[in-house]
Structure formats: C-alpha cells, structure tokens
Amino acid sequence: MDEKDLLIQRLLEEIAILKKIVAEQSVRITELERCLGLNSKNSSKPPSSDGFKKPPTTSLRPKGKNPSGGQKGHEGHTLQQVTNPDKIIRHKLTTCPHCKNTLNNEVIDVTKRQVFDIPPVKVEKICPCCKKEVRAEFPIGVDVPAQYGPRIKAQTVYLAVQHFIPEDRLQTIFQDLYGAEIATATLVKFTKDLANKLDGFCQSILEKIKLAALKHMDETGFRIGGKTTWLHVASNDRFTYYHHSPKRKSLLDGVIGTVVHDHWKPYYQMDTKHALCNAHHLRELKALIEGKEVWSKKMRKLLLFMHKYRQFFPDKIPREKIKRLEKIYAEIIKEGLAYHLKRRKELPCGGKLIRKRYPGHNLLLRLQNYRNDVLRFLHDPIVPFTNNQAEQDIRMMKLKQKISGGFRTPKGADVFVCIRTFLSTARKQQWDIFSALSKCFCPYSQI
Numbered sequence: 001m002d003e004k005d006l007l008i009q010r011l012l013e014e015i016a017i018l019k020k021i022v023a024e025q026s027v028r029i030t031e032l033e034r035c036l037g038l039n040s041k042n043s044s045k046p047p048s049s050d051g052f053k054k055p056p057t058t059s060l061r062p063k064g065k066n067p068s069g070g071q072k073g074h075e076g077h078t079l080q081q082v083t084n085p086d087k088i089i090r091h092k093l094t095t096c097p098h099c100k101n102t103l104n105n106e107v108i109d110v111t112k113r114q115v116f117d118i119p120p121v122k123v124e125k126i127c128p129c130c131k132k133e134v135r136a137e138f139p140i141g142v143d144v145p146a147q148y149g150p151r152i153k154a155q156t157v158y159l160a161v162q163h164f165i166p167e168d169r170l171q172t173i174f175q176d177l178y179g180a181e182i183a184t185a186t187l188v189k190f191t192k193d194l195a196n197k198l199d200g201f202c203q204s205i206l207e208k209i210k211l212a213a214l215k216h217m218d219e220t221g222f223r224i225g226g227k228t229t230w231l232h233v234a235s236n237d238r239f240t241y242y243h244h245s246p247k248r249k250s251l252l253d254g255v256i257g258t259v260v261h262d263h264w265k266p267y268y269q270m271d272t273k274h275a276l277c278n279a280h281h282l283r284e285l286k287a288l289i290e291g292k293e294v295w296s297k298k299m300r301k302l303l304l305f306m307h308k309y310r311q312f313f314p315d316k317i318p319r320e321k322i323k324r325l326e327k328i329y330a331e332i333i334k335e336g337l338a339y340h341l342k343r344r345k346e347l348p349c350g351g352k353l354i355r356k357r358y359p360g361h362n363l364l365l366r367l368q369n370y371r372n373d374v375l376r377f378l379h380d381p382i383v384p385f386t387n388n389q390a391e392q393d394i395r396m397m398k399l400k401q402k403i404s405g406g407f408r409t410p411k412g413a414d415v416f417v418c419i420r421t422f423l424s425t426a427r428k429q430q431w432d433i434f435s436a437l438s439k440c441f442c443p444y445s446q447i
Contacts, residue, residue: 034287150440152182159173164400167184171187192415195415201422202422206234210254212236213382214236215234216389217233218393225409225410226406234252234255239425240420242421244413251266257272258272260274260390262276262280263276263366263370274373276376278303285299287359295333305325309321310377322379336360336364337364
C-alpha cells in the first residue's frame with residue numbers, strides 16, 4: 001500500500017469519526033432546541049417558568065361563537081329592592097326646581113331607591129332619647145369585657161385565607177374601615193381556632209372523597225420551613241380535600257371508584273380505575289406539531305373530535321362509533337411508532353448500547369400502553385376529558401405560595417389547608433361563604 005492509499009484510508013477514518021460526532025451533536029442540538037421551545041402552552045411547565053418571554057395567551061378551547069357577557073334568553077340576576085329596609089330616609093320636595101313655587105300636597109307619584117352596604121361595627125350603643133348606655137344580656141360565648149364577634153372573625157379569616165391578604169395589611173384594612181385595631185397575634189388566633197373546629201368537618205370530607213365514584217387528584221410543590229414539601233388535592237364537583245406531606249408519594253388509603261390524574265406513576269399503586277388528563281396530551285402534541293411530526297397533528301385532531309362526541313352524546317356514545325374512533329386511534333399510533341422506530345436508529349447508543357427515545361416516542365408508548373385510561377371518557381359518561389377540576393382546585397394554593405413564599409411551620413400549613421378545604425367545599429355546595437364562616441365562630445354552631 002503506497003503513501004497515497006494510506007492517506008486516503010486515514011481521511012476515511014477521520015470522516016467516519018467526524019460523522020459520528022456530527023450525528024451526536026445534531027441529536028443534542030435538536031433536543032436543546034426542543035427544550036428551548038417548551039413553555040406553559042405546549043408542555044406541563046407552569047406559567048411562572050415562562051419568564052419575561054411569555055408566549056401570547058392562547059387556549060386549547062376553540063373560540064366561541066357568542067360574544068362575552070350574558071346571552072340572549074339568559075335569566076339574569078339583578079339586585080332587587082327589599083320590602084322592609086333597615087332605614088328609611090324621606091327626601092321631600094317642597095319647592096318647584098323650575099319656577100320656585102311652593103309645593104304642598106300635590107303628590108302624584110313616589111320613587112323609591114335602595115342602597116345596600118355593610119353597616120359600621122359598633123361596640124356599644126347610646127339611646128338617642130335619654131343619652132344613656134344601653135346593654136342587653138350577654139349572649140352565649142361573650143365571656144370577657146371586650147372581644148370580637150363572629151362577623152369580624154369571619155371577615156379576617158375570609159380575607160386572609162381566601163384572598164391571601166397579609167396580616168399587616170389586614171390590620172390596616174380593619175383600622176381604616178371599622179376603626180378596629182386588631183393585633184397580628186389575634187388574627188393568627190382566629191385562623192387557628194377555626195381550624196380546630198373544622199377538624200371533624202375535614203375528616204368527613206376526606207371519607208366522602210374516598211368513597212365518591214369519581215375523584216380528581218393532583219400534587220404540587222409546597223414550601224414549609226424553607227424546604228420543599230408537597231401539597232396534594234383530591235376533589236370532585238362537590239367536595240375538596242387538601243393535605244400536605246414532606247414526601248411527594250403520599251397517597252390516600254381506601255380509595256375506590258375512578259381517579260383522574262396526569263399519569264404520575266405512583267397513582268397506579270391505588271387499586272382503582274384510572275383516567276388520564278387529555279389536556280396534558282394536547283399540550284404535548286402541540287409541541288410535537290411544532291416539531292413537524294405528522295402523526296401528532298392527526299392524534300390531536302382525533303382527541304378533540306372525541307371530546308366533541310362526548311359532548312354530543314352526554315349519556316352514552318353508540319358502541320359502533322366508539323369502535324370506529326378506537327380503530328383510527330390505533331392506526332395513528334401505528335403510524336407514529338413506525339416513524340419513531342426508523343428515526344431511533346439514527347440515535348447514537350449510550351454506554352450500555354441503549355438508544356434514547358425521542359419525547360414523541362415516549363408519548364406514543366403511553367398512548368398505546370394506557371389506551372383504556374386515555375379513552376375512558378368515551379366509555380364512562382361520568383369521566384371528564386381532562387383533570388381540570390384538580391388543577392383549578394390547586395391553582396390558588398400556588399398563588400398563596402407566590403404571595404407569602406410559604407409557611408414557617410407545618411402547623412401553619414395544617415391550619416391553612418384545613419380552612420381551604422372548608423372554603424372550597426362550601427363554594428361547591430353553593431353555601432353563603434360569609435354566613436358559613438360566621439356560624440363557625442358562633443359557640444353554639446354545629447359544623
């Protein structure tokens with residue numbers, strides 16, 4: 001072999017090495033570009049991770065045909081006048097505003113208007129006639145010379161736990177609106193006292209959630225004492241139960257029925273039926289569509305079409321139509337797997353000769369292996385298309401963390417999740433929230 005042939009051979013070897021490097025770098029670049037393109041609209045990343053480069057607000061829900069606001073034929077809810085108002089002020093007209101003539105009893109019509117407002121809080125009353133202090137007998141639970149009543153307590157807890165107003169700002173609000181100077185320690189005591197009284201209520205909600213035919217579950221990070229713990233929610237359209245744990249894998253015992261979740265694997269340790277959130281699938285498919293994977297566009301279109309079928313047949317979808325939809329579903333998965341099996345051969349092998357899968361390949365395997373859970377909403381009319389119920393119930397808890405940064409102690413977190421369990425359940429039951437909180441602070445009320 002002459003010198004020219006040796007040179008050619010070395011060049012060929014170098015070219016082979018360079019091709020391998022280019023292939024590995026190409027895969028790496030593709031993966032990095034995919035990660036850079038992920039946001040809260042096409043993945044499960046939270047909106048807070050989008051930073052200052054937030055994408056335009058979009059929704060998976062198609063644009064409605066009707067304008068915003070009340071629709072034609074909708075029965076509105078207008079503030080109505082009451083028959084017996086608390087206070088009546090008569091505004092008499094004694095002089096004509098045009099000619100200044102004196103008006104006596106020429107009344108032809110009377111116009112009434114009513115104003116609804118919160119009355120000022122008064123600690124004591126003085127008789128307007130004799131100017132003496134008037135006190136009635138003390139009701140049950142009024143045991144000290146000066147204390148706050150159930151309505152003030154209810155307002156402080158409502159503003160602190162429902163609307164996340166910090167304690168110092170609560171002090172300012174009650175000072176400005178009612179002239180009441182409430183110490184921060186007193187505000188904390190109100191929430192602790194309420195949580196202690198609601199303990200039995202929360203346990204009863206937990207038992208009802210466990211036995212419900214359908215429940216939604218989700219979890220999120222929760223900061224307590226400067227450490228990351230986990231907040232869990234189990235809910236449906238009637239009840240909400242929150243609990244926190246230092247470990248993410250904190251599952252409820254004795255759960256029956258169907259659990260809707262976002263395919264967090266530990267949920268499958270519960271011996272129940274499972275249904276997967278298809279909103280997560282739609283977001284992942286949107287990212288793959290942006291990556292030019294043809295099968296993902298077909299699958300996304302099919303899932304949305306299935307959702308419309310569920311809405312069109314709210315009670316039961318005909319069996320032959322379900323079979324047709326499932327057949328198309330299987331064909332799309334087959335097409336996608338063929339695409340990725342061919343594409344995977346281009347991936348370099350790792351140290352153990354195991355080829356990494358692309359994200360689209362992993363999604364296809366999930367849609368194939370958990371097909372019954374993905375499509376359970378087609379077969380069971382009580383199963384929804386998404387896990388939005390749990391995500392909506394947990395969203396406000398994340399807002400609390402963004403405002404306050406977390407809790408100092410587990411006890412403070414216990415108090416908060418207990419009261420939020422009550423508030424969320426009360427709203428779903430369509431209770432009067434303020435009245436319900438006020439009754440909780442009455443010593444003779446039963447929760």
